[in-house]
Amino acid sequence: DTEVTQTPKHLVMGMTNKKSLKCEQHMGHRAMYWYKQKAKKPPELMFVYSYEKLSINESVPSRFSPECPNSSLLNLHLHALQPEDSALYLCASSQDGTGIEKLFFGSGTQLSVL
């Protein structure tokens, strides 16, 4: 199984809603990543979990809250988002997070904030 699965594929939420994005992999990878991608732009790194510990937080607003319940799962909790947060949210995983192994990406969640 070389897949990273993200759910849901599409999400529409209001600015007062609370929602969560889910990411799952069963490749035994110990590094997992959240990226945000706006149209026609490169993915921007948000968070990195390494061995289930948050190792990188790229100054992301607190309305985004990551969680890594176990080595296979990664969640992104969303609360009080703004319309400018509308984007494609990509999850990725890699073997150890050393920078020398490839990243496997999920197909993403297309988020619209109204």
Place this chain on the structure above:
Amino acid sequence: QQPVQSPQAVILREGEDAVINCSSSKALYSVHWYRQKHGEAPVFLMILLKGGEQKGHDKISASFNEKKQQSSLYLTASQLSYSGTYFCGTGYTGNQFYFGTGTSLTVIP
């Protein structure tokens, strides 16, 4: 910290060649190449780790210069399936993985 790619966009006819460059102001820990089609996830192409390294498969290859500050992706005899946005990427200090600015490549019949 983000590597800069050039050109920003390129249009090719089937069968033509292209070169995409990725440059950094400081030495890169490693350089990865990914291709992303519209509405899809990035797909891994290759990784280069050592200065002076060259690597390739089929008609897509890449090089990493000796100082590890520049990488180039070579696409030869382009096919329609090569269309997409190409990103270089690097882990400057391991798990901080950043993508380059991107190059949109369109192959037309």
